[in-house]
Structure formats: structure tokens, C-alpha cells
Amino acid sequence: MDSDVKLFGGPVESAASLAPGPRAGEKGLKTGALGLFSSVAMGLASTAPAYSLAATLGLIVAGVGLQAPIITMLAFVPMLLIAYAYRELNASDADCGTTFTWASRAFGPRIGWMGGWGIIVADVIVMANLSKIAGIYGFRLLGFASLAESRLWTTVAGVVWIAVMTAVCYAGIEVSAALQRWMVCVEMAVLILFAVTALVRVYADGPPTAIHVSASWFNPLHVSSVKALTTGILAAVFVYWGWDTAVAVNEETSDSRHTPGRAAVVSTVLLLGIYALVATSAQAFAGIGTEGAGLGNKANSGDVLSGLGGAVFGTRGPGWFFTELLIFMVLTSAVASTQTTILPLARTVFSMAAHKAVPSGFARVHRRFLTPTWSTVGMGLVSVAFLVMLTVISRDVLADSIDSVGLAIAFYYGLTGFACVWYYRRLLTRSPRDLLFKGLLPGLGGLMMFSLFCYAAFDVYADPNYGATSFDLPFIGRIGGVTVVGLGALVVGVVLMLVITREHTAALRLQRGLLPHRLPPLTGVETASRYVPADSRAGVGGDWFDVIPLSSTRVGLVVGDVLGHGLRAAATMGRLRTSVHVLARLDLAPDELLAHLDDVVGQTAEEQSAEERAHGHGGGRPGTGGDEALGVTCLYAVYDPVSGWCSMARAGHSPPAVVDPASGDVSYPGLPAGPALGLGGAPFQSAEFQLPAGSLLALFTDGLVQARDHDTDTGLRLLAGVLTRYRRPLEELCDRTVAALLPGPVDDDAALLLVRTRMLGRHQVAVWELDSDPATVATxxxxxxxxxxxxxxxxxxxxxxxxxxxxxxxxxxxxxxGPIHVRLIRDRSLVCEVSDTGHTSPHLRNAATDDEGGRGLFIIAQLTRRWGTRYTATGKTIWADQPLPSME
Structure with a gap:
């Protein structure tokens, strides 16, 4: 370990740097460090098979009797279903934040934050308790029975175990994996040896308690009641918990999109086999009696394997060795689970920090080990604090906290199942496989977990007689301590979530408020739009679109993208959208509008940088501070439904897709590129295109075509494929475009504006050409x-x-x-235009009482709704807009 790195105190800053990026594979963790075998070992070790069986089998037998083996097997079903959800979600987004990341993308940052909090609660409680169990078994193994009963010394031993395992995790994922591979292999071998030996003795020279295996043991209908069946499954389902560690280290796994998911499924299947075998053999050897070695003996309920070891293997010769080895395996199982619990805990917090959901300091990565630093050490310290606090408060509260972890587990596992269904909702009809593995199985798993959560929290655990403690709550009455601790931990998460996510909520609300609530109905075009915010907490950015009615039935079309995310990017977008509206109303050509907007962007960036320097935040580092206003891309187009001409200019933005109404061919016009706004460079240039009636334009931001599963060229091809169905309604085309190009996670917000052109009929336009002669006024x-x-x-x-x-x-x-042209346009209003070859624009003024002129435009302004001037290549046009009689 580096000399400048100190665990549990001391600086880690010099050895760590912030994660380079929040996306999967971009956080700076050591990629390709784990293979399938190591991932499976991680998943198995985290469940602590030996300890889980030792501590749970007696409780299951006490609830369901001889049907313990089938109950253990039935508990496998919801776990397998959730494992499929993990596999499918990981294949699309291999982010070490797992439930936090996936639920954020499916349901938003608040629900996602609670998913991450569920993982934190479960792992911290389990780490504190497993470390203490490891201390107790360590003392027993060494023959210090008195120390194993001491609250002080078991707590000290637990703190030491947390520190040691935290140091192992800090030193690198490969060190952790190598340790787990050996420990898990030995643990599985000893458990299988125990089960086989027990079964052989049952049918050879078994003890008086031995009973032969019966088919009725595997029939759940023989359970005495539905409540007993549900309680047994509730106790058994959580012995499988922990396999998701295999997915939590996905960013450090080779083939990160497929190997972790496969490891999760393989882990649960292996656990099913080992649990069914050990449960069946132990029950056959010891029976379910309430005395002696019987599994129903409450004195042995906390550890049935250690007591059976001597009876199965014997106490002399090799038997003594195997008995001690079995006890050692229960110890190492708890220790291994302590270590592998740190891994998903640290990586969940690490991912949350990278996505700005917790302080960014937790996103630091060790430069040499490539492991999370502050999140690993920090979560170790939190676990130590939790262990010490509960030990000081009460041993009974500590015991109830162990049961309460089941609520946190059911919560985030169930949330993951539902997130998978909603995450892939647009793809469920694509194939039977997608419907089964992305929809039905994860959804059923989520429902099972939700049912278990409700049943446990409001029935079993809420019973004041359940567990070691109970609390008398106002307006509710006496409630079991397990429910209070479990639900209380989640309620604390809700409070923290509301505080931490308030900026994202405000940014999203601001973004939604600044975008058009509805596009204006216009004669010249039919429009539809979509805005898809990024799924990550920091993802709300500055993409925008607009449809602006202009003079003489013309239409302004705009789409733009502001760099950065959060409130500042959304506010910058709002200022630019307002600026575009003001400039567009001046009837500027697209290139002129972008030139003026470039000045606005440059001035805004200078003001923001000056403000940051004044507050001591520095400035000029790319991607921070005032730079949200720099590098803005924008495309502006003006369509004239009278002539069918469309003029466009772009500032660093992608050209639109244009669909020919006759052939259905999709093209991307070769517009002059132009620099992004605020960066300087060559002047902007406009280009004009003739668009027949029925042409389809797709204006979009880069977030639509630059997804994580395809590059820009592929995205443009996918977009073209959707637009070939150009005759379909625009709203349907918008939905199809989003489903095709953004079926999964959205890392950057995306805007889409679809426009179908129309042209005014000849009966709606009248044009006259007049000589420049006063006599033509009467004409x-x-x-x-x-x-x-x-x-x-x-x-x-x-x-x-x-x-x-x-x-x-x-x-x-x-x-x-030169000639003078008069044109009348009858649309939603009556437009009167007069065009000439002059370049001098008239101005409205208040004429004095003795002035002979100057009242003409004042009178026109009073009689019309709007009037103005726009310049053309040959001169200028003055227009006046009157409401039709029906519109008054």
C-alpha cells in the first residue's frame, strides 16, 4: 500500500482523483480484472452460505417443520426472477450503481436515490452484524468461550474484522477476488462433504434422531397454514441475498455487459443446489426435534451446523479436524461476506457520487489500485460507527436490526424488478424473449418482493411480540422493533432524498417550464415534438426546440443544445430561447440571427466568468462554471409556405433530416457547418432549399443520435429508417423515433422536432406589380x-x-x-405587404400638431395587430397584419 495512504484516518487525497466520468466504464475502475469464475465466487461469498444455513435453518424448521427443504427451494424462485432483471439491465447499462442507476433511469432520480439508499442500509447493517459474528466465531475457534460472550470484546473483534476487510477491498479488486475464490471453494467443498457424510450415516449407522428422506418434505401443501408457509419463505428468501455483488463489480469485469448477469444467475442456481442438499441432509440426520441435536431445538437455532459437526464427523481423528473445519467455514463465511458486502456498498456510493447524488468526494479512485477510496473507507467507518452505536444502545436493538435488513433487501430487489419492466417497456413487444425476460419474469419477481416487504413490515415484524424489542408510537400503538428499525431507516432515506435531489428537481422543473408547453397551430406547417431528459441525476441539460410564427405566414424553426447540466444549463437555455424569439421577430435571415445570437452567448459567458472570478471559483476550465454559455450549438430555419422555400443556417449543429414526399427518400442537406456559438470562427452562412408540400423535416439534438449502444452514423441510419414511414401521424413518428433511437439509458438529454410542410393555395394569395408612379396608388x-x-x-x-x-x-x-409589389395573404389573418427596392426602413414617430406628415405609420399601427419590415436580397418588404372579422 502506498505510504501516503492511510485507512481510518489520514489523507487519501494525494493517492486518488475524481472519477473521470459518470457513465458505465468511464469511472476509472480497473476494467477486465474479473472473469466469470471470479464473479460467481463473489456472488456466492457475499451470501455467506455456511453462516446463512447455520443461522437460518433452525428458524425455518421451527416454522414449517419437515417441509424446510421445499421452503428453502421455493425461496429461490423470487431470487432467480430478480437475477434475470439484473442480467437484462446490466446488459444494457453495466453501471456499478446497479439499482440506483437503473431505477433512476426508469423512474427518475428520487426513486433511484431510494434504491441506492436501500442497498446502503442493507449492507451497513449486515456488515456490522457479520463482523461481530466473525468475532464471536473467531473466539470460539481459538477456545476463548468467555470472550465470545463479552459484548466489549466481540465488538472490538468486529471492528478489527471490518478494518481488515476494508483494507483488502481498498488494495484492489483482484486481491479480493483471489481471496474469495479460495475461501468459497473450500467452503462449498466442506458443506458438500458435510451433506454427503450426513446422508450416508442416515442410511448406515445414523443416530436415533435420523429419519429417511421423504417425498412429502418437498410438498408445500403439507405446511400447516398459509401464514406458516409465507413466514417460512420470508425467513428462507434472504439466505440467497448477496449474489448481486457479482453485478455490483460489473465495471471491473471482462465483458461487463454479459459476464456479471450470467454470474448472478449461476450464483443463485448454485445456491439452490447447496441449500437444498444441506437442508435435506441436516434434517434427515438430526430430525426436527426440540431437544438435543434436533433442528427444532431453540438452543441451537442460532448455529445448527457447529452443533451437528461433531455428530456427523465424530470428535476423534479426522472427524475432529473436519468438525473444526466446519466451524472455521462458518467463521470464514461470515468474514468473506463482510468483505464482499463492502464491495457493492462502496461501489454503490461511488456511482452515486459520480452521478452527483452524494458529495463528489466519494467518487475518488486510487491512482494505482483503481479502487474507490473515500467510498470504501467511508462506508467502513460508517459500518464501524453503526456497530458501536447499536452495541452501546442495546444488544436487543442490534439483534432486531439483523431482521430489519430483510425489509431493505426486499425493497431494492423489488424496485429492480419493476425498474426492468419499465426500463424496457418499449421493447416488450419486440420478441417473445424480450417479453419473458425483460417483462414477465422481472415483473413477477418485483411483485413477490413487494408482497414479502408488505407482509413482513405490516404483519410479521410489526407484531410487538416478534423480535427482542417493541416501541409505543404515537397514533399507532405498540409496534415490533424490527418494523420500526427497518421502516425507520427507509424513512431517513426519504428525508435525505428530498434534500439531496432538490437541485435536480428544480432544474427539471425549470427546463420543462422554459420549453414550449404546446406548439402553436399554424397553417404553414404541422409539428410534433419530444424532449427526453437524461436519466442520471445531473442529466437535465439545455436542449431546446421552438416553433416561432413569423410575418407573412412564415415559420421559424429552431433547435439548440447548451453544454453542461443542471440549473445553470437550463437557465442558459432559457436566456438563449428568449433571445432567439426576439431576434426572430426582427425578421432576420438565419445567418444574421445566428451572428447576433453568437454575440449574446459571448457576452453571457463573459458575465458568468467574471461572476465566478469575483466569488473565487476561478474560470476558464473547460466544462465548468460559465462555460455552459460557450459552445452552444443551434440550427435555425425559416420556411415560407407561400413560395415553398426554406432557408437554414447552423452553428455547430447537425443538419436536419429531410424526407421527400414523392419518393420517401431521406437526406441530410449539406448546410455550411458554422462554428458553435461563442467560440468565434468563420461567419455563418445560410442555404436555401425548395420543399414541396408534404415534406418532412426532423430537427434534433445530438443526444438523440449519440446513444450508448450506437454511434452517430448508426443513429442517423436508425432515424432515416423511422422517417421512411413519413406518411404516419407525426405524434406516432415521434414515439417510434424515441423508441428506436433511445430504447435504453439516456446519458444526454435529447430534443426532437418533426415538421410537415404545407403550402398556401393560389386562392389565398394575390400579387400585383406596380410602377413607381403616384398614379398607381389608386390602382x-x-x-x-x-x-x-x-x-x-x-x-x-x-x-x-x-x-x-x-x-x-x-x-x-x-x-x-424600380417596381413595387403589393401582396395580400389570407390565412388566419389578413397580411398586406408592399415590397420595393429601397433599403431604408420607416420608423414610427409621434408627429407634432404642426407637422405635415409622419402620421401614416402611426395610423397603420392603430389599425393593425402587428406591422414590421424585413429585408430581402432586392430591397425590403413592409407588412401589416390584420385580424379577420371572425377572430375579433
């Missing part, structure tokens, strides 16, 4: 009045004639020589 008035009569809009004749007269007169007076 323009007459033509406009006649067109309104054809459209049935005679009520607007007076105001329209006045608008046309004023605008044409100004064009003749102030514009250079």
Missing part, C-alpha cells in the same frame, strides 16, 4: 378592394385601402426607382 387601392370582395372580407376594405395607400405612397416617395 393598388382598387385591386386590394376587389380582392377582398372576392374573399368575402368587405369589412376590411376601408382599413386595407388605407394601409395599401400609405405603404405604396411611402415606397414611391422614399424608395429608389
Amino acid at each position: 393598388a387601392r382598387a385591386a386590394a378592394s376587389g380582392q377582398l370582395y372576392e374573399w368575402g372580407l368587405e369589412e376590411l376594405s376601408f382599413t386595407t385601402e388605407l394601409i395599401v395607400s400609405e405603404l405604396v405612397t411611402n415606397a414611391i416617395r422614399y424608395a429608389s426607382a
Whole structure:
């Protein structure tokens, strides 16, 4: 171990650095360190088979009698179902946070945080208790029976065992794996030897208590009552707990997406075999009597194997050795489980820190060992504190905490099963295999765990006579201490969750509030959209989209992406979206709009950097601080439904997908790239395309096509494949796109805007070309009045004639020589346009009483809803928008 690293005190900063990234495989852990055999060994060791059987078999027999073997086997069913959930989820997202990460992606950061908290609660309680058990058995093995009964010395021994196992885990995953492989192999061999020897003696020279194996032992219908059956399964189901350690070390496993899941399933199957064999042989040898070596003897319920060792193997010669070896295996089983419990505990906290769900200091990785530092040492210290605290408070509370761990286990196992179903909900109809292994089996496992949780918490454990303690709670009455401790630990997690996740909740609420609540209904286009926030806690970012009504029925389409995540990225997005709205209303060309937006981004970045420097946070380190405002990408397009032309420009953003309505061909127009906003570089350039009516445009951010299971090129091909069904409703196309491109975890938020173009009919537009001659003013008035009569809009004749007269007169007076165009557009409103070759824009002013002019535009502003000027390649267009009579 490095000289500058000290466990349980002393700096670890110099030997550790923060995890490079939060995603699976990016946290800096040692990849490829474990194979399938090592992973299975981890899963088996964490369940502590020898100790679990020694401490639980007597309790199961006391509840169900001779049906103990079948109850032990039935308890395997929910564990196997949850193991399938782990396998499927790990195949898609091999993150060492397991339940925390998967539940966050399925149900959001709050539920995910509670899943991680369930793991923490279960592991801390089990570590504290297993370490003390290891201390007790250690003293017994060495012949110090008096010390084994001492609360002080067993606690000291437990602290020492936690420290030693924490140091082993700190020193590297390979050291831990090598130790576990040897210990598990010897443990399994001794248990099998014990079971075989016991069965041989039953049918050879068995003791008076021996009974032959009967088929009725494997018939659950022979259990005396449903309550006894459920209580027995509840006691037996948790002897399988711990195999998920094989998945918790997934980021350090070769073939991290498949090996850990296979190891989880293999571990549970092996546990089924060993538990069924030992339970059957022990019951056949000792019987279920309440005296002597009988499994029903309450005096032996805490350790049935040690008492049976001498009877099965004998006390002389080799028998004495095997008896002591069996006791040693119970000890090493508890020790091994203590070590392997640290692994998932530390890695869960480590992943939560990498995802910003707990303080980031817990995301530190040792530079040489490539193991979590603060999370490993920190969780060791927490376990020590928990052990000492409960020992000081009461031995009875410590005993009840052991039972209460079952509630935390059922909680996070059940949550994992439900997360698998919801996580893959879009894929369940893809194939029968997906429906079975991603839906039915995990869902059934989740329901079983949820049922066990409710039954245990509100029936069995809530009984004041169950366990060693009970509490008299206000408004509730006397409740068993196991329920109080178990549910109380989860309630503490709820309080912490509300505090810790408040920033993410605020960021998501802000992001949702800043995005369009609904897209405006427009004649020129049909639109639909989707926004998919990232699943991780820090994932809420700055992707946005918008549809902006412009003058003369034109439509502005925008999609953008702000770097960074959290509140600052969402706030930056809100400022930029507002800026785009303001600039778009000025009728700027796409390249001009992006140029102005570039200035806004640069100014915002400078202000944020100055604020950070003023507060001593530094500035300029990429990806932090004010840099959310730098490197923003944006695509802006303007579509004209009268001409069918679409003008686009982009700033570092991906071009849109365009679907031809005649052939269904999908293309990505070659737009000039342009630099990202705020970074400087070449000027932005616009490009124009003719879009026939019915064309489909897909504007999107990189998060849609850059998923963890495919690169950008593959994502673009998948998008094109979905868009070939362009004739389907846009809402359906949005759903299909999200399902095809983002079926699993979403590491970066994604925005999608689908637009189907329309064109105004000839009967909705009227155009006249006039000479630049004052005599043509009357001609323009007459033509406009006649067109309104054809459209049935005679009520607007007076105001329209006045608008046309004023605008044409100004064009003749102030514009250079050239033709004047008058255009009327009848859509949701009546638009009157006058275009000329001049480049001077008129301005509204308040004319004095003695001024001869200056009142024309003021009158137009009073008679219309909106008016403005936009520049074209040949001059300018002044437009005025009047509401139709039906809209008043």
C-alpha cells in the first residue's frame, strides 16, 4: 500500500482523483480484472452460505417443520426472477450503481436515490452484524468461550474484522477476488462433504434422531397454514441475498455487459443446489426435534451446523479436524461476506457520487489500485460507527436490526424488478424473449418482493411480540422493533432524498417550464415534438426546440443544445430561447440571427466568468462554471409556405433530416457547418432549399443520435429508417423515433422536432406589380378592394385601402426607382405587404400638431395587430397584419 495512504484516518487525497466520468466504464475502475469464475465466487461469498444455513435453518424448521427443504427451494424462485432483471439491465447499462442507476433511469432520480439508499442500509447493517459474528466465531475457534460472550470484546473483534476487510477491498479488486475464490471453494467443498457424510450415516449407522428422506418434505401443501408457509419463505428468501455483488463489480469485469448477469444467475442456481442438499441432509440426520441435536431445538437455532459437526464427523481423528473445519467455514463465511458486502456498498456510493447524488468526494479512485477510496473507507467507518452505536444502545436493538435488513433487501430487489419492466417497456413487444425476460419474469419477481416487504413490515415484524424489542408510537400503538428499525431507516432515506435531489428537481422543473408547453397551430406547417431528459441525476441539460410564427405566414424553426447540466444549463437555455424569439421577430435571415445570437452567448459567458472570478471559483476550465454559455450549438430555419422555400443556417449543429414526399427518400442537406456559438470562427452562412408540400423535416439534438449502444452514423441510419414511414401521424413518428433511437439509458438529454410542410393555395394569395408612379396608388387601392370582395372580407376594405395607400405612397416617395409589389395573404389573418427596392426602413414617430406628415405609420399601427419590415436580397418588404372579422 502506498505510504501516503492511510485507512481510518489520514489523507487519501494525494493517492486518488475524481472519477473521470459518470457513465458505465468511464469511472476509472480497473476494467477486465474479473472473469466469470471470479464473479460467481463473489456472488456466492457475499451470501455467506455456511453462516446463512447455520443461522437460518433452525428458524425455518421451527416454522414449517419437515417441509424446510421445499421452503428453502421455493425461496429461490423470487431470487432467480430478480437475477434475470439484473442480467437484462446490466446488459444494457453495466453501471456499478446497479439499482440506483437503473431505477433512476426508469423512474427518475428520487426513486433511484431510494434504491441506492436501500442497498446502503442493507449492507451497513449486515456488515456490522457479520463482523461481530466473525468475532464471536473467531473466539470460539481459538477456545476463548468467555470472550465470545463479552459484548466489549466481540465488538472490538468486529471492528478489527471490518478494518481488515476494508483494507483488502481498498488494495484492489483482484486481491479480493483471489481471496474469495479460495475461501468459497473450500467452503462449498466442506458443506458438500458435510451433506454427503450426513446422508450416508442416515442410511448406515445414523443416530436415533435420523429419519429417511421423504417425498412429502418437498410438498408445500403439507405446511400447516398459509401464514406458516409465507413466514417460512420470508425467513428462507434472504439466505440467497448477496449474489448481486457479482453485478455490483460489473465495471471491473471482462465483458461487463454479459459476464456479471450470467454470474448472478449461476450464483443463485448454485445456491439452490447447496441449500437444498444441506437442508435435506441436516434434517434427515438430526430430525426436527426440540431437544438435543434436533433442528427444532431453540438452543441451537442460532448455529445448527457447529452443533451437528461433531455428530456427523465424530470428535476423534479426522472427524475432529473436519468438525473444526466446519466451524472455521462458518467463521470464514461470515468474514468473506463482510468483505464482499463492502464491495457493492462502496461501489454503490461511488456511482452515486459520480452521478452527483452524494458529495463528489466519494467518487475518488486510487491512482494505482483503481479502487474507490473515500467510498470504501467511508462506508467502513460508517459500518464501524453503526456497530458501536447499536452495541452501546442495546444488544436487543442490534439483534432486531439483523431482521430489519430483510425489509431493505426486499425493497431494492423489488424496485429492480419493476425498474426492468419499465426500463424496457418499449421493447416488450419486440420478441417473445424480450417479453419473458425483460417483462414477465422481472415483473413477477418485483411483485413477490413487494408482497414479502408488505407482509413482513405490516404483519410479521410489526407484531410487538416478534423480535427482542417493541416501541409505543404515537397514533399507532405498540409496534415490533424490527418494523420500526427497518421502516425507520427507509424513512431517513426519504428525508435525505428530498434534500439531496432538490437541485435536480428544480432544474427539471425549470427546463420543462422554459420549453414550449404546446406548439402553436399554424397553417404553414404541422409539428410534433419530444424532449427526453437524461436519466442520471445531473442529466437535465439545455436542449431546446421552438416553433416561432413569423410575418407573412412564415415559420421559424429552431433547435439548440447548451453544454453542461443542471440549473445553470437550463437557465442558459432559457436566456438563449428568449433571445432567439426576439431576434426572430426582427425578421432576420438565419445567418444574421445566428451572428447576433453568437454575440449574446459571448457576452453571457463573459458575465458568468467574471461572476465566478469575483466569488473565487476561478474560470476558464473547460466544462465548468460559465462555460455552459460557450459552445452552444443551434440550427435555425425559416420556411415560407407561400413560395415553398426554406432557408437554414447552423452553428455547430447537425443538419436536419429531410424526407421527400414523392419518393420517401431521406437526406441530410449539406448546410455550411458554422462554428458553435461563442467560440468565434468563420461567419455563418445560410442555404436555401425548395420543399414541396408534404415534406418532412426532423430537427434534433445530438443526444438523440449519440446513444450508448450506437454511434452517430448508426443513429442517423436508425432515424432515416423511422422517417421512411413519413406518411404516419407525426405524434406516432415521434414515439417510434424515441423508441428506436433511445430504447435504453439516456446519458444526454435529447430534443426532437418533426415538421410537415404545407403550402398556401393560389386562392389565398394575390400579387400585383406596380410602377413607381403616384398614379398607381389608386390602382393598388382598387385591386386590394376587389380582392377582398372576392374573399368575402368587405369589412376590411376601408382599413386595407388605407394601409395599401400609405405603404405604396411611402415606397414611391422614399424608395429608389424600380417596381413595387403589393401582396395580400389570407390565412388566419389578413397580411398586406408592399415590397420595393429601397433599403431604408420607416420608423414610427409621434408627429407634432404642426407637422405635415409622419402620421401614416402611426395610423397603420392603430389599425393593425402587428406591422414590421424585413429585408430581402432586392430591397425590403413592409407588412401589416390584420385580424379577420371572425377572430375579433
